[in-house]
Amino acid sequence: METGKIIKEITHSLPENCKLLVVSKTRSIETIMEAYLAGQRLFGENKVQELVQKHESLPPDIQWHMIGHLQTNKVKYIAPFIHTIQSVDSLKLLKVINNEAVKNNRIINFMFQLYIATEETKFGLSCNEIEEILQSSEFLALKNVLPTGLMGMASFTDNTMQVAKEFSSLGECFNYLRLKYFKDVLSFRELSMGMSSDYKIALEHGSTMIRLGSTIFGERI
Numbered sequence: 001m002e003t004g005k006i007i008k009e010i011t012h013s014l015p016e017n018c019k020l021l022v023v024s025k026t027r028s029i030e031t032i033m034e035a036y037l038a039g040q041r042l043f044g045e046n047k048v049q050e051l052v053q054k055h056e057s058l059p060p061d062i063q064w065h066m067i068g069h070l071q072t073n074k075v076k077y078i079a080p081f082i083h084t085i086q087s088v089d090s091l092k093l094l095k096v097i098n099n100e101a102v103k104n105n106r107i108i109n110f111m112f113q114l115y116i117a118t119e120e121t122k123f124g125l126s127c128n129e130i131e132e133i134l135q136s137s138e139f140l141a142l143k144n145v146l147p148t149g150l151m152g153m154a155s156f157t158d159n160t161m162q163v164a165k166e167f168s169s170l171g172e173c174f175n176y177l178r179l180k181y182f183k184d185v186l187s188f189r190e191l192s193m194g195m196s197s198d199y200k201i202a203l204e205h206g207s208t209m210i211r212l213g214s215t216i217f218g219e220r221i
């Protein structure tokens with residue numbers, strides 16, 4: 001099936017409060033343009049250099065999301081244009097993002113990346129660690145970063161019960177933080193979870209943003 005058709009089908013099948021982020025890492029400009037021409041505007045990348053190049057070659061109304069691990073020394077390259085950094089995993093990184101946002105005279109949206117204990121990646125924060133950041137005076141002093149929610153990944157496994165359990169705990173942390181720290185803050189509303197292999201389970205557990213690559217474009221080579 002062609003890319004545009006798949007995007008339209010998935011978009012139409014999503015609940016009203018859920019958005020599709022198309023993960024375009026490793027895909028060519030031509031391939032991404034097909035998705036753009038089908039109306040897609042939210043794209044995710046996981047490498048800074050690739051993100052910068054694609055931003056320069058593609059239409060300016062694309063909302064670029066950084067979904068991969070971000071080193072502090074590379075924030076400056078994406079700060080002028082990035083829409084949302086979904087992979088914030090430390091207060092140190094957040095401070096650098098804030099500094100670069102100030103330099104560019106803009107507000108940068110971000111999500112905390114929530115760590116799942118059984119996951120292989122070492123990146124991400126526990127729900128407790130996120131709370132510690134939210135309570136710190138250092139965090140409260142950052143005026144050019146805006147928390148928009150949480151991003152998480154389930155373990156890479158065929159065990160759908162385990163995946164469901166992990167998405168459910170992501171959802172619990174999200175609801176807990178939202179009620180405790182963001183009751184009147186409408187911007188904190190995204191629960192970014194679900195990839196090609198598990199997005200249907202993520203939707204059952206309250207995902208507001210699914211991140212799909214191979215479902216849209218086919219297997220990465």
Ligand SMILES: *Cc1c(COP(=O)(O)O)cnc(C)c1O
Pocket residue numbers: 023025046067068153194195196197211212213214215
């Ligand atoms: C690559 C990637 C995705 C998309 O993966 P697919 O299996 O191709 O859908 C989603 N989220 C993150 C963080 C990724 O790195």
